[in-house]
Amino acid sequence: MDIARPRGEVADLLEGGHRQERFRDIVLPEVTLDLLSRIVRENRARAELEQWQVTPRRRLLFQGPPGCGKTLAAAVLAGELGLPLMTVRFDALFSRFLGATANHLRLIFDELPRRPGVYLFDEFDAVGQRRAHEQDVGEMRRIVTSFLQLIDTDRSASLIIAATNHPELLDRAVFRRFDVEIGFELPNAAQLAQLLALRLTPFDISKTFLKQVAERVSGLSYADAARACDDAIRAMVLDGASALSESYLVCALEDMHRKHERRAASSPSK
Ligand SMILES: Nc1ncnc2c1ncn2[C@@H]1O[C@H](COP(=O)(O)OP(=O)(O)OP(=O)(O)O)[C@@H](O)[C@H]1O
Numbered sequence: 001m002d003i004a005r006p007r008g009e010v011a012d013l014l015e016g017g018h019r020q021e022r023f024r025d026i027v028l029p030e031v032t033l034d035l036l037s038r039i040v041r042e043n044r045a046r047a048e049l050e051q052w053q054v055t056p057r058r059r060l061l062f063q064g065p066p067g068c069g070k071t072l073a074a075a076v077l078a079g080e081l082g083l084p085l086m087t088v089r090f091d092a093l094f095s096r097f098l099g100a101t102a103n104h105l106r107l108i109f110d111e112l113p114r115r116p117g118v119y120l121f122d123e124f125d126a127v128g129q130r131r132a133h134e135q136d137v138g139e140m141r142r143i144v145t146s147f148l149q150l151i152d153t154d155r156s157a158s159l160i161i162a163a164t165n166h167p168e169l170l171d172r173a174v175f176r177r178f179d180v181e182i183g184f185e186l187p188n189a190a191q192l193a194q195l196l197a198l199r200l201t202p203f204d205i206s207k208t209f210l211k212q213v214a215e216r217v218s219g220l221s222y223a224d225a226a227r228a229c230d231d232a233i234r235a236m237v238l239d240g241a242s243a244l245s246e247s248y249l250v251c252a253l254e255d256m257h258r259k260h261e262r263r264a265a266s267s268p269s270k
């Protein structure tokens with residue numbers, strides 16, 4: 001049996017897969033990396049911890065702006081622990097029919113003890129946002145309540161990760177259920193340079209140069225910077241060039257930076 005592939009009704013609700021990502025693939029502040037690697041070690045030491053009636057921390061709330069590594073960090077935890085990453089499909093989770101969403105949640109939580117994995121409720125604020133937009137406040141209450149009950153009664157070895165850009169939309173009662181909250185932030189220049197070095201490993205580009213360009217494009221997310229690296233490589237290939245000269249990288253990063261500034265200007269509230 002492929003342990004990453006759920007069957008039956010729950011198959012539509014979860015997307016599962018084994019992950020190759022490891023700590024070497026992610027750039028984060030030292031404290032965040034330490035915390036994540038500590039969580040991995042705790043989960044590996046589950047049996048020893050249980051001898052002392054202690055469990056590893058396994059309910060994690062990831063928060064922070066887009067493109068800063070929340071989803072990637074969930075994949076890294078899955079990869080490091082050798083567990084499948086089971087992503088909850090929010091489009092399938094929510095139903096127009098009364099009670100069906102709560103039932104879907106129950107089906108997902110039934111899987112946790114059966115199929116050990118890292119269960120990712122990505123874009124978790126969908127729950128809170130829907131409450132703001134939808135007429136049926138009562139139904140949304142029920143969903144939050146059943147989520148809280150399910151998370152309280154779950155004693156499985158699976159990890160539960162909820163990721164959100166909008167922690168302010170979440171109930172305080174939801175926050176309390178998590179063992180750890182981890183904040184993800186936009187990279188500083190040194191972290192941006194580290195990301196560039198990681199993405200451009202095959203090319204011979206000096207670290208000093210990467211640091212300099214990173215300083216000129218501050219404000220970019222890790223995801224934007226990664227995308228700019230891909231753009232630079234595309235331009236190099238289409239030009240028939242055999243090496244990624246520094247100018248390809250500067251052009252792509254500055255393009256991305258301009259786009260980013262325009263986006264920021266058109267949505268001043270962000
Ligand atoms: N901290 C990081 N280190 C290395 N690469 C990163 C990092 N953050 C983002 N990336 C790159 O950007 C891509 C998208 O990032 P990711 O999906 O993890 O962002 P996110 O924080 O989950 O954003 P969103 O809030 O939009 O879901 C990753 O697959 C990776 O290529």
Ligand SMILES: [Mg+2]
Pocket residue numbers: 070071072122123163
């Ligand atoms: Mg994400």
